Every structure is written in structure tokens, then in C-alpha cells.
Amino acid sequence: xxxxxxxxxxxxxxxxxxxxxxxxxxxxxxxxxxxxxxxxxxxxxxxxxxxxxxxxxxxxxxxxxxxxxxxxxxxxxxxxxxxxxxxxxxxxxxxxxxxxxxxxxxxxxxxxxxxxxxxxxxxxxxxxxxxxxxxxxxxxxxxxxxxxxxxxxxxxxxxxxxxxxxxxxxxxxxxxxxxxxxxxxxxxxxxxxxxxxxxxxxxxxxxxxxxxxxxxxxxxxxxxxxxxxxxxxxxxxxxxxxxxxxxxxxxxxxxxxxxxxxxxxxxxxxxxxxxxxxxxxxxxxxxxxxxxxxxxxxxxxxxxxxxxxxxxxxxxxxxxxxxxxxxxxxxxxxxxxxxxxxxxxxxxxxxxxxxxxxxxxxx
Amino acid sequence: xxxxxxxxxxxxxxxxxxxxxxxxxxxxxxxxxxxxxxxxxxxxxxxxxxxxxxxxxxxxxxxxxxxxxxxxxxxxxxxxxxxxxxxxxxxxxxxxxxxxxxxxxxxxxxxxxxxxxxxxxxxxxxxxxxxxxxxxxxxxxxxxxxxxxxxxxxxxxxxxxxxxxxxxxxxxxxxxxxxxxxxxxxxxxxxxxxxxxxxxxxxxxxxxxxxxxxxxxxxxxxxxxxxxxxxxxxxxxxxxxxxxxxxxxxxxxxxxxxxxxxxxxxxxxxxxxxxxxxxxxxxxxxxxxxxxxxxxxxxxxxxxxxxxxxxxxxxxxxxxxxxxxxxxxxxxxxxxxxxxxxxxxxxxxxxxxxxxxxxxxxxxxxxxxxxxxxxxxxxxxxxxxxxxxxxxxxxxxxxxxxx
Numbered sequence: 001x002x003x004x005x006x007x008x009x010x011x012x013x014x015x016x017x018x019x020x021x022x023x024x025x026x027x028x029x030x031x032x033x034x035x036x037x038x039x040x041x042x043x044x045x046x047x048x049x050x051x052x053x054x055x056x057x058x059x060x061x062x063x064x065x066x067x068x069x070x071x072x073x074x075x076x077x078x079x080x081x082x083x084x085x086x087x088x089x090x091x092x093x094x095x096x097x098x099x100x101x102x103x104x105x106x107x108x109x110x111x112x113x114x115x116x117x118x119x120x121x122x123x124x125x126x127x128x129x130x131x132x133x134x135x136x137x138x139x140x141x142x143x144x145x146x147x148x149x150x151x152x153x154x155x156x157x158x159x160x161x162x163x164x165x166x167x168x169x170x171x172x173x174x175x176x177x178x179x180x181x182x183x184x185x186x187x188x189x190x191x192x193x194x195x196x197x198x199x200x201x202x203x204x205x206x207x208x209x210x211x212x213x214x215x216x217x218x219x220x221x222x223x224x225x226x227x228x229x230x231x232x233x234x235x236x237x238x239x240x241x242x243x244x245x246x247x248x249x250x251x252x253x254x255x256x257x258x259x260x261x262x263x264x265x266x267x268x269x270x271x272x273x274x275x276x277x278x279x280x281x282x283x284x285x286x287x288x289x290x291x292x293x294x295x296x297x298x299x300x301x302x303x304x305x306x307x308x309x310x311x312x313x314x315x316x317x318x319x320x321x322x323x324x325x326x327x328x329x330x331x332x333x334x335x336x337x338x339x340x341x342x343x344x345x346x347x348x349x350x351x352x353x354x355x356x357x358x359x360x361x362x363x
Numbered sequence: 364x365x366x367x368x369x370x371x372x373x374x375x376x377x378x379x380x381x382x383x384x385x386x387x388x389x390x391x392x393x394x395x396x397x398x399x400x401x402x403x404x405x406x407x408x409x410x411x412x413x414x415x416x417x418x419x420x421x422x423x424x425x426x427x428x429x430x431x432x433x434x435x436x437x438x439x440x441x442x443x444x445x446x447x448x449x450x451x452x453x454x455x456x457x458x459x460x461x462x463x464x465x466x467x468x469x470x471x472x473x474x475x476x477x478x479x480x481x482x483x484x485x486x487x488x489x490x491x492x493x494x495x496x497x498x499x500x501x502x503x504x505x506x507x508x509x510x511x512x513x514x515x516x517x518x519x520x521x522x523x524x525x526x527x528x529x530x531x532x533x534x535x536x537x538x539x540x541x542x543x544x545x546x547x548x549x550x551x552x553x554x555x556x557x558x559x560x561x562x563x564x565x566x567x568x569x570x571x572x573x574x575x576x577x578x579x580x581x582x583x584x585x586x587x588x589x590x591x592x593x594x595x596x597x598x599x600x601x602x603x604x605x606x607x608x609x610x611x612x613x614x615x616x617x618x619x620x621x622x623x624x625x626x627x628x629x630x631x632x633x634x635x636x637x638x639x640x641x642x643x644x645x646x647x648x649x650x651x652x653x654x655x656x657x658x659x660x661x662x663x664x665x666x667x668x669x670x671x672x673x674x675x676x677x678x679x680x681x682x683x684x685x686x687x688x689x690x691x692x693x694x695x696x697x698x699x700x701x702x703x704x705x706x707x708x709x710x711x712x713x714x715x716x717x718x719x720x721x722x723x724x725x726x727x728x729x730x731x732x733x734x735x736x737x738x739x740x741x742x743x744x745x746x747x748x749x750x751x752x753x754x755x756x757x758x759x760x761x762x763x764x765x766x
Contacts, residue, residue: 028693080615
């Protein structure tokens with residue numbers, strides 16, 4: 001086999017992960033203490049070697065980095081303080097950028113300098129849509145976002161944009177799938193893909209693997225809350241869209257769907273707050289946090305926080321709510337439309353990687 | 364006449380330094396905290412790579428000490444205070460209460476009547492002796508000693524009654540000696556790393572997880588099992604022994620340095636497993652086999668044994684399921700995460716320098732940056748095997764006589 005060491009990649013990885021990865025002595029302690037590492041070709045010892053050698057091609061196409069939940073056991077027990085957990089986190093970022101379709105979108109989204117553009121562009125487009133629709137009706141009694149930005153226009157424009165996102169995702173998944181097959185050919189396939197996929201989903205929704213982490217338990221709980229909060233809100237949103245078309249809107253406060261939405265907010269708020277708090281005040285255990293993590297986490301947090309502001313504005317007939325509504329939409333755009341190009345993309349790759357691990361029959 | 368040279372520590376380094384100094388014509392005082400000379404080495408069953416017993420060489424050394432009027436030695440003694448500057452030091456030596464004096468002939472009558480037991484330090488607490496005991500068969504000085512903490516003293520006095528030589532005085536008190544010395548050699552040696560700190564390696568959770576120094580006693584004819592290698596849990600002969608290298612060593616969370624001797628020691632132990640039971644299998648999980656110099660031939664000899672498997676990959680975790688021990692490691696050569704069952708697990712714990720409080724320590728507590736003309740010898744300076752310690756001890760002797 002022929003390898004091309006990429007010195008620039010080593011430097012970049014060291015800079016991003018802040019891990020002294022050249023200190024690694026290849027003892028394999030990380031692989032041993034990891035509760036999630038598989039029997040065949042376990043990680044992260046081999047990734048640490050590839051990283052020290054600058055084998056970028058192998059690393060960005062490596063599915064195993066997606067089996068890691070960054071619980072930090074490997075970093076805690078590492079005899080050399082190399083922090084494999086942080087290295088793998090950096091590799092996942094590289095992998096998202098590598099598989100992003102179009103790839104320049106992935107690159108741009110990882111640059112802090114691009115952030116203003118990534119926020120102003122959606123803002124401009126939303127305002128443009130509103131101007132074109134000519135509906136800027138900031139009615140106060142009652143406050144009604146539906147008159148400000150009619151739902152038909154909102155759903156159709158955001159829906160079409162999301163279609164582009166989905167197309168991007170499909171291409172990303174295709175490229176990732178090819179890499180998976182190259183890394184671990186499914187010659188021992190015993191399960192149907194569908195069944196493997198269902199198993200992966202079951203594993204993810206129960207956080208069964210995630211729960212094995214020892215060093216940072218809070219991470220499992222926080223992610224569990226955020227995950228389920230998000231899932232509930234997805235259903236609530238879906239119902240809200242249907243409600244606009246078929247039933248009564250706005251949904252009254254006592255409606256079970258509305259209550260579910262508020263509970264979901266609390267879950268998301270609690271989970272994300274823990275995540276941010278730990279990353280700021282418990283750096284040692286939480287691991288290294290870079291721009292790629294922060295931008296996703298903070299935008300996500302703001303998105304969550306703006307939700308109840310809109311709700312309160314509606315029930316108190318506060319006209320300022322319309323400004324917040326626009327802000328909320330910009331954040332929705334950032335999180336949902338840019339999904340394949342931010343850290344949020346982890347949900348795609350991890351699901352596929354976990355499903356493939358089962359599908360390929362790898363032990 | 365210049366003042367004598369003080370050597371602190373009666374292990375192989377201290378003994379060698381003292382003898383070398385005395386044999387070139389200088390006065391020397393050797394101080395040892397235990398009741399016997401020989402340190403850690405005398406507890407070893409055999410040396411690597413020649414697999415000969417340390418008793419043999421030590422016997423010669425004890426004879427050299429006995430016959431040389433220039434060596435004065437104090438056992439059960441420690442240094443209480445050191446003062447003064449290069450070439451002119453004052454030392455205060457504290458002698459523990461000498462309840463058994465030199466009249467003792469080691470007849471053993473006292474042992475039979477002694478009602479109290481104590482943990483046997485010589486066998487790393489693996490068995491017990493009476494409160495009055497002979498440290499081991501070749502103890503030098505060859506006399507009984509009393510464990511002050513275990514002995515009931517005047518309340519019992521049974522040993523005093525049976526002693527025909529007036530050797531036991533239970534009311535003896537500690538004493539001190541003030542000494543002017545011209546040179547100071549720290550041959551304070553080492554302790555095995557505390558395996559209780561290796562929680563992830565299961566020490567203390569299962570009796571069949573032992574350390575390398577304990578293994579050494581299990582193979583020695585004067586050890587707790589009379590030289591039979593048995594599983595501490597049920598007394599059966601182990602069929603499947605796993606050696607865990609770098610148990611604490613080369614690990615920032617424990618000892619950040621390599622202890623230098625554990626690889627060769629485990630190779631020796633693996634051969635011992637095979638010798639005791641030719642049916643048994645021995646596996647050594649290692650990061651690197653740091654077997655240097657002439658020991659490489661020894662490594663090649665071990666490699667030829669089909670019952671010994673050397674596996675590259677640190678055994679970083681030991682799990683106990685249904686009272687069975689499983690060692691987890693990544694076999695780096697094949698890229699598999701192994702979970703191997705073992706009858707007996709030997710943790711190759713490393714070398715920790717014995718704490719020396721009165722002087723400034725160097726790297727990780729080793730005396731490698733001594734000031735004020737102090738000299739260090741052997742494992743007090745850095746981890747080394749016996750043959751390296753001997754060379755280092757001779758070098759220390761040369762330094763000491765030149766001061």
C-alpha cells in the first residue's frame with residue numbers, strides 16, 4: 001500500500017485538537033478502556049497512528065471515528081496525555097467537511113470569518129421573501145406571525161430550501177457509503193441493511209452505547225434530553241404545519257401538542273445548558289472545544305431560547321415579537337438548512353456508520 | 364585519620380559500595396532500616412538472565428563484610444539527622460530497640476512459645492511469622508528479631524523464659540549514635556509501585572491478581588508456598604498466566620518513567636511458569652520489550668519457548684466476571700481487541716524510589732540531582748537492574764573515597 005503523509009494535515013490536526021498526538025507511543029490503552037470499541041479493527045489506537053503519520057486520506061474516510069461518542073475515557077486513561085478523544089473529534093470535523101456536498105460549503109462553514117455571511121445571507125433572503133410577498137403585517141391585536149409571514153409562503157420557501165439540503169445530504173451519504181465499503185468490505189454480511197438500520201436507530205434513540213461512557217456521564221444525559229427534545233419538537237412542528245392547513249391555528253396553550261412543545265423546550269434548554277456549562281467550566285473532562293463546536297452549540301442554544309420569546313410575545317401581544325420571529329427564522333435556517341455543513345451533520349454520519357457496522361457483520 | 368564514610372541502605376548497591384570502599388582501605392559505616400542486609404535483591408528467587416540465586420553472591424558479600432574490620436554495619440537503624448557540608452558531615456543514627464542481642468544463636472526456642480503473629484514483610488505480607496522471628500534462612504546478621512508493633516512485651520515474656528542465652532531483653536530502648544563522616548552515599552533503593560493504585564487492573568478485587576514481586580516469592584523455595592506456583596484463590600496450579608507489563612510505569616497517571624527491569628523480570632517469570640508446569644501457557648502483554656544489552660539473548664531464548672506468547676499491546680483493563688479474570692488488550696499486530704481469560708495475572712509493577720525526606724529530591728523522587736557533595740548509588744538514582752546497580756555502586760564508592 002502506498003501512503004502520502006500530509007504534513008499540513010498533522011499540523012492542522014494538532015492545532016485544532018490541541019492534542020500532542022506525536023507523543024503517542026502506540027500502546028493501545030485507549031482501545032482497551034473504550035467501552036464502545038469493536039473487536040475487529042478497534043479504534044482509536046490505529047487512528048492515532050494514522051494521525052501521527054498524516055494519513056489524511058485514510059482518516060477522513062474512516063467510519064470508526066463515528067462510532068466514538070467522545071466520552072473521554074481514552075483521554076482520561078491515556079498514559080501519555082495524548083487525548084485521543086479530542087483527536088477523534090477533530091477528525092469528525094474534517095470528515096464532515098470532506099464529505100460535504102458541495103465541499104466548499106463545508107469549508108466555509110468551518111471558517112469563523114464566514115459566520116457573518118452565514119447569518120446575514122439568510123436574513124437578507126428572508127427579508128427579500130417578505131418584501132416580495134408584501135405581507136409585512138405587524139398586527140398587534142392579536143400578534144399573529146401568520147399574517148406577518150403567511151404560512152403557505154414560509155412552508156413553501158423553507159421547504160424548497162430544505163429540499164436542496166436533502167439533495168446535499170444524499171450526495172454526502174453516497175460518498176460516505178463508498179468510503180465505508182472501501183474501509184470494511186461487507187463480505188461477511190449477515191443482516192439486511194434495513195434490519196441493521198433499525199437496530200442502529202434503536203441504539204441511538206435509547207443511547208444504549210452512549211450510556212457506557214464512564215468519564216463524563218453528564219454527556220449522555222444531556223444528549224439524551226437534547227435528542228428527545230428535538231425529536232418531540234419535530235413532531236410538534238409537523239403537527240403545527242398540518243394544523244395550519246386542516247385545523248385551528250394558532251394552537252391554544254392547553255392543547256396537548258402545545259404542551260408537548262413546551263416540554264420539549266425545557267428538555268432542549270436543560271440539555272444544551274449542561275453541554276455549554278460543562279464545556280466552559282469543566283474543560284478538563286469535556287475535552288477541547290473549537291469554533292466548529294461552539295458555533296453549532298451557541299446557534300442551537302439561541303434557537304431554543306428564541307422559541308419561548310415568540311410564544312410569550314404572542315400571548316402578551318408584544319409587537320417586538322416580529323423582530324424575534326425573523327431572528328428565530330435565521331437561526332432555523334442556520335441549523336436546518338445548513339445541517340450537512342455544521343456539526344449537526346454528525347447525526348447523519350453516526351447513524352450510517354452504526355448501521356454499517358452491523359450490516360457489514362464486523363464484530 | 365579521616366572520618367568514615369556513611370552508606371545509607373543495605374541493599375545490593377549499599378553493600379557493594381561499602382565493601383568497595385572498605386577494601387581499598389577506608390573506614391565505612393553501613394546503615395540499614397530492616398533487621399537484615401540484602402534489600403530487595405535477597406527476596407528475589409533468581410536473577411535474570413543467568414537464573415542463578417542471589418543468595419549465592421550475597422553470601423560471599425556477607426563474608427567480605429564479616430571479615431573486614433573497616434566495615435561497621437547497623438541493622439534496624441535509620442538516619443535521624445544529617446548536617447554539615449561537603450567533606451565534613453555529622454549524622455545521627457537511630458537504632459531501634461535491640462530486644463534480641465548478639466547472644467542469639469538462632470536456636471528457635473522462642474518461636475515455639477511466641478503466641479503472636481505478624482505479617483511477613485519478607486514475603487510481601489503473603490504469609491505470617493511469629494512476633495519473634497528469623498527474617499529468612501540466610502539472614503545477616505544471623506539472629507532473631509522482634510516486631511515491636513506485634514510483640515506484647517512484658518505482658519507475655521514467654522520467649523525470655525525459654526531463651527538459654529540471655530539474648531532477649533524486652534525492655535530494651537532505642538539508642539542513637541552521633542557520627543562524623545567524610546562522605547555520604549545514599550543507597551536508599553526502591554519500593555514496588557503500590558498496586559492498589561491500579562484499580563483498573565483489578566488489584567485487590569481478585570486474589571489471583573498479584574504483582575511481580577509477589578510472584579517472585581511464590582516461585583522461591585523459601586516463599587509462602589515453598590516454591591510451588593499456585594493460585595492464591597484455590598491453591599491450584601495455574602494453566603494460563605498473563606503478565607501485564609507497564610502496570611503503572613510509562614504512565615503519566617502513575618509513574619511517567621520506564622522502570623527498566625520489569626520486561627526482563629517478566630521474561631524470567633514466564634520461563635518460571637513453564638518450568639513449574641510444562642503444560643501451562645504464559646502470555647506477556649507489552650508496550651515495548653525493553654530488553655537491552657546481553658539480555659537480548661535472554662529474550663531470544665524466551666521467544667523459542669512455544670508455551671510463551673509475547674503480545675504487543677498494553678493490557679489496560681482487567682475485568683472480573685463470575686469470579687473469572689479477563690485481561691483486555693489490543694493485539695496491535697493483528698488489530699483485534701482481545702479479552703483473554705487468565706488463571707493468574709501478574710502485574711509488572713515498577714520501581715518507585717524510597718522516600719528520602721531530608722534532602723532535595725530530583726526527578727520523580729530519584730536522587731539524580733544531589734547537592735552538597737551527596738552521592739547516590741543504585742536504584743535511588745534511577746531504575747536499574749542488579750548488574751547496573753553493581754557498576755553504579757562501584758562508581759559511587761570511587762566518588763566517595765575521593766571527597
